Each structure stands twice: as C-alpha cells, then as structure tokens.
Amino acid sequence: MGLNYLVSLGHYVPELIVCITMFSLILIEAAHDKDATSKPLIGLTSFIGLISAFVILVLNLSKPGLSIFTNSIVIDSFGTFAKIIMVLGTLGAIYIAEQSSDIYQKLKSEFSIMAMGVLVGGMLLTSANNMLLLYIGLETLSILSYVMATLKKNNERSGEAGLKYSLYGGISAGIMLFGMSHVFGVLGTINFSEMATMIPNLTSDQMLILIPSFLLFFVGLGYKIACVPFHMWSPDVYEGSPIPVTAFFAIVPKIAGMAVIARLTMLLFNNDSLLSVSWIGALSVMAALTMTVGNISAIGQRSVKRMLAYSSIGHAGVMLLGIVVVSEIGLRSLLFYAFTYLFMTLVAFYIVSFVNDTYGNDHFDRFSGLIYKHPIMTISMIIVMFSLAGIPPLSGFVAKFNIFSAVVAKKYYVLAIIAGINSVISLYYYMKIIRLMVFKTSESENMILGLTLRNQLIIGALTVPVVTLGVFWEKIIGVAEQATLLIQ
C-alpha cells in the first residue's frame, strides 16, 4: 500500500513541481524586505518551475495512460496535453503581470503565488477520477480565483468583481454538490470509472433521479467555463479584475473545465442510454446558446476587455461542440482549438494591457490610429483578431474547421449552421477594432508606454504560432492525435 503511493508519486511529478514552486515562492516572498520594490527572484523561480513542469509534461505526452493513487487520479495524454496548455497560459499571464502596472508593484509576487495555486487546482481537476477530487480541484481553482479577482485591493471595481465571483462560485459549487450527493446515492460510488460500468444498465427509477442530478452536477462545471446560462458573472469579473488576472481567467480555469467535462462525457455518456442522450442534448443546447449569447453581447461593448470576455464566452461555446460529438476526433479538435486559443488570447490581452497602462482605460477609442505609432504591435493585433474570427489561413480557421468537420461528421447540421452564423457575427466586432486601429487617426500623440524591444519581440514570438499553426497544423494535430483518454 505505502509503496504503491510512492510509485504513484513518481507519475505525479509535474503537479509536485508546481506545488514546490508555489511553496518556495511563498518563502522567497517572506524573506524579502517588506518595502522591496522589485523581487527578481520571484519571477525567476516561477519561470524555472513552470518550464521544468512543461518539459516533464511534454516528455510524458507519449506514455500510455494509467490510474494512480488507488484509482482516484488518471494520468493520460489527453490530460497531459490540457495541462501543457494550462502551464503555458500561467507562464504568459505571469509575464504580463510582471510588465503591467495594473497590479500594484507590491502584490506582483502574490499574483505568481496564487496563479501557481490555481494551476495546481486546474491540474487536479483535469485528471480527477472521482467526485471528491473533482470537488477539491474545483474549489482550489475557485477559492484562489476569488482572491485574484480582488487583487487590486483599493479599487472598487476589483472588489466588486471578487465579490460577484465568490457569490456565484459558492452558489454553483453548492448546487453541484447537491447533484453529486444524489448521484452517489443512486450509484453507490464516487468513482467515475465504476460509474461508467453501471450507467448503460439502469432501471427507469434510477434514471429519473440521475437525469436531474447530473444536470445539477453540470451547473458547477458550466459555471467554470462560463457557458450560458451560467455566464452572468463572467463579463463583470473579467472587466473588474486587473488585466493579467483576466488573461489568466480566460485560459486556465476555462481549459480545466473543458477538460473535465470532456473526460466525464467520454467516460460516462459514451452510450445510448436515456441519461447520455439527455446529457448530450443539454450540452448541445448550451453550446448553441453560449455561442449566440456570447457573440451577440460582444457587439455593443465599449471596453475591449469586456468585448474579449464575451468573445471568450463565444469560444467556449465552440469548444463545447468538440465535446458534444463524443468522439476521438472531437477531443483532438478540442485540444487543437484550446492550443490556438491560448496564443491568441495571450497576444490580445498583452496588447490591451499596454494600451490600458498608457491611457488608464481600454475603451475602443484608445486603439484608434495605433498602426501609425506601433506598426509591429498593431500587425500582431490584426493577425490575432483575424484568427479569432476564423479567417483562413490563420490557426483560428483551422481550429474552427476541425471542430466543424467533427460536428458535420456526426450529422449535427443545425449546430454546424449556428456555429457558422456565429463566426460571421464575431467577424463584425473583431473588424471594428481593426478598422479603428488602421483607418482612424489617433486622438493623442502619446506613444504607448512600456513597449520595449523585449516586449515587442515577445508579442511577435507569440504571434508566430498563430500564423504557423494555420499552415503547418498537421504537426500539432499529430501530437493531439496521440492524446487519447484512458477509459477503463
């Protein structure tokens, strides 16, 4: 027994590295002088920790799946790929936080510490194989997120964002637990792989309890990925939080939630029972609603950050389509979509962060005439906006195309049409910002602050995958192809 746990720990190295990095960050933070203005060691430590976790995850990618810790955690290449995306997202968000002045200088180290904590929660969520670990992972993710949203602690908007996040989060976690308790009562186990063997042959009485219970269960997960009708918190929280935190929220919790929903769907609802049909039906309705509401609400926004929040709701809807099809192709296209979404989001938020630092807000007007001042940055922004809208030959197009082809292969034509219409709607508001940047003249002569050569290089480097993944996408699809789910 004890030896088993030691062996299991050996498969759990990336998470352990992130944990150790978090604790050493706390110690380094404590060792610093209270009024120290810069803490270079914090950035270095988090960078080293995340890079080593990334390297080990990449090495683990081709290993066969296995379940550890007495079958409560599953390590498989699907989860590992999702973890890689999350680690890269955290790395990008921490770098934005180092550069941005939207977070108080004194609290930058706290941002890194809490981002690590959220990352641990997300990794746990991604590989959870029973309801207990799912709940613990979700709450580790959530509780630290509430604090991160309030990080700008003298700012009323940030405080309000944290308040709304924690109230909505508490409610949805409670509803999810209530659903879980009935699932446990009917099926008699909290382990997902044991549930999977029972679900195909249920009596109709059990089915009657399980269908609403699983829908209540979904509330907690749907809230994390901000899918309609549980999205109400998302625009407010995204707008109120500091920009690096918003960038972080748009990537890590979203990918973690997607991964856990994909795992549940593939494991439990990969059959023809009434329960599976209703779960998939509910998911498809929510995916369609999420895309439509997200994209239509994004049109009228004045703040770019809020626009990006609504557009990320729309993207969550498209990613849900990859889950709805319940197939290996769907999972593969979901992972590819998440991978491209990571780079596009990082670049967009990076540029919004600099504009916000210069002008004090991020309204659309602040972007006008940007191309005459900072051509490289503006071209990156244009590429990213085209890619988010799904214009060929950029990576956003390939990602959307993969998901659409998986949906069409399943003959869900209505969903494919809705997704296509939404793509067109999203083009409108992405074009609006491009039009402002290129064809309007700027209202002030001020240059954007903080755009050093290094930052321009990093923006350029992050834009390169957005373009190249659109052309050479077979490589990453090949990697994602190995990323299968372990189903026992």
Added chain:
Amino acid sequence: MITLSSYLMISLALFLSGLVVMISRKNIIAILLGIELILNAAALNFVAYTRFVNDNIEGHIMSLFIIVIAAAEAAVGLGIVIRFFQMRESIHIDDAAQLQS
C-alpha cells in the same frame, strides 16, 4: 421511524431554503449563509445515503471534505465582503452595480 426519505426531505428543505435566501435577501452576509445551507444539505445527503443505502465510507469522507472546504470558502468570502464594506460602507448587494454597462 426515521428512514432515508426523512433525511432526504430535510436536506431538500435545506436546499430550497438556501436557494430562497440567496434569491430574496439583499444582504451579502445572508447570501453567504444561504450558500452554507446548500452545502450542508449536500453533506447531509452524503451521510444519509451512506447510512441507509451504500455501506462504504466514501460518503462520510465526502461530507468531511465538504465541511472543511465550506469553511475555507466562507473565510475567503467574508474577507472579500469586509474589503467591499471598507470601500462602499455597505453590504447591500444592490450597491455592487458598478460593473454593469
């Protein structure tokens, strides 16, 4: 005679009253109390199902963890409420309306 259904009725009542509290009360502290009611309903369900139906300890462990995590969540929630109160001098949920555009 106390049976499973009595426990389930009580937990359902707790759940519904929690929902009603969250929807109807405007005081943020009261909303946090409503969240606690919902979490307790779930914990009670886990214990009752373990006692009457499934003879394993998983449900007990689940309810213990629910208690612990609910405490952590309440602590963070109250901290955020205190911060909000220091800035606005109010714990009325309608005062948290700056972010709607």
